[in-house]
Amino acid sequence: xxxxxxxxxxxxxxxxxxxxxxxxxxxxxxxxxxxxxxxxxxxxxxxxxxxxxxxxxxxxxxxxxxxxxxxxxxxxxxxxxxxxxxxxxxxxxxxxxxxxxxxxxxxxxxxxxxxxxxxxxxxxxxxxxx
Amino acid sequence: xxxxxxxxxxxxxxxxxxxxxxxxxxxxxxxxxxxxxxxxxxxxxxxxxxxxxxxxxxxxxxxxxxxxxxxxxxxxxxxxxxxxxxxxxxxxxxxxxxxxxxxxxxxxxxxxxxxxxxxxxxxxxxxxxx
DNA sequence: GCGCTATAATTGACTACGCAAGCAATCGTA
DNA sequence: TACGATTGCTTGCGTAGTCAATTATAGCGC
Numbered sequence: 001x002x003x004x005x006x007x008x009x010x011x012x013x014x015x016x017x018x019x020x021x022x023x024x025x026x027x028x029x030x031x032x033x034x035x036x037x038x039x040x041x042x043x044x045x046x047x048x049x050x051x052x053x054x055x056x057x058x059x060x061x062x063x064x065x066x067x068x069x070x071x072x073x074x075x076x077x078x079x080x081x082x083x084x085x086x087x088x089x090x091x092x093x094x095x096x097x098x099x100x101x102x103x104x105x106x107x108x109x110x111x112x113x114x115x116x117x118x119x120x121x122x123x124x125x126x127x128x129x130x
Numbered sequence: 131x132x133x134x135x136x137x138x139x140x141x142x143x144x145x146x147x148x149x150x151x152x153x154x155x156x157x158x159x160x161x162x163x164x165x166x167x168x169x170x171x172x173x174x175x176x177x178x179x180x181x182x183x184x185x186x187x188x189x190x191x192x193x194x195x196x197x198x199x200x201x202x203x204x205x206x207x208x209x210x211x212x213x214x215x216x217x218x219x220x221x222x223x224x225x226x227x228x229x230x231x232x233x234x235x236x237x238x239x240x241x242x243x244x245x246x247x248x249x250x251x252x253x254x255x256x257x258x259x260x
Numbered sequence: 261g262c263g264c265t266a267t268a269a270t271t272g273a274c275t276a277c278g279c280a281a282g283c284a285a286t287c288g289t290a
Numbered sequence: 291t292a293c294g295a296t297t298g299c300t301t302g303c304g305t306a307g308t309c310a311a312t313t314a315t316a317g318c319g320c
């Protein structure tokens with residue numbers, strides 16, 4: 001399923017999730033540390049992940065006026081459209097995977113239980129300003 | 131949690147699972163291919179995993195009389211006792227992780243749903259004989 | 261203002277895996 | 291019974307990630 005994502009759109013599952021988080025973030029940009037938290041990666045992992053996404057132009061880097069230590073990861077136009085393309089087939093794949101195995105009611109149950117796991121819905125979108 | 135396992139007993143989660151599957155297998159031995167299936171690794175992954183476990187003496191290799199292509203992975207005495215040690219704390223950790231978040235009834239629900247996922251209970255313990 | 265400590269990011273060295281290729285042994289078929 | 295196809299395993303190489311060390315900046319106490 002993530003293999004399909006990679007074959008059809010050239011995105012690993014983490015590439016995809018990184019773009020997704022950026023697309024949901026304010027102004028399509030996030031501090032690298034925060035992105036690390038959401039992807040369950042270390043900061044160095046994020047550096048390397050973004051290296052790739054920057055090289056292919058899906059993400060670009062920007063700096064923060066009020067804290068010169070931070071560099072933002074910013075979703076580009078290309079990144080946003082690649083994400084849209086990939087989303088369609090990926091969401092469909094995930095949906096059909098679960099719908100093939102569970103009823104609607106069971107899906108609700110499952111979602112209710114699973115969201116209690118740590119970080120299931122982590123989403124602190126801190127800004128850089130103090 | 132798997133970090134704890136590694137720190138306290140020097141076993142990665144895959145080391146642990148490999149020992150566990152071997153301990154449950156007939157005569158404590160399995161073909162490497164079968165082990166690969168259970169661990170969701172490729173055969174080369176298993177080769178490398180077992181390299182480590184053989185080096186530390188937790189597993190040894192044996193050959194199959196009826197098919198000279200296969201080499202068994204065999205749990206040693208050392209391996210069995212390391213597994214026993216590690217199991218105690220690991221099972222306790224897993225249990226308390228879930229019990230902290232879910233009621234008994236919810237755990238039953240969750241188990242019922244999750245076991246319908248692919249490979250949730252895969253366990254083909256083929257022998258080498260034809 | 262001046263140290264001191266904490267934080268954001270990067271880099272080098274390493275690990276764990278997958279993939280593709282290769283070898284040896286076995287099986288299927290005629 | 292000879293030979294092509296398949297199966298079990300290993301190895302070389304590439305990739306994705308971690309950890310530890312490093313650099314640059316921020317913010318605190320005084």
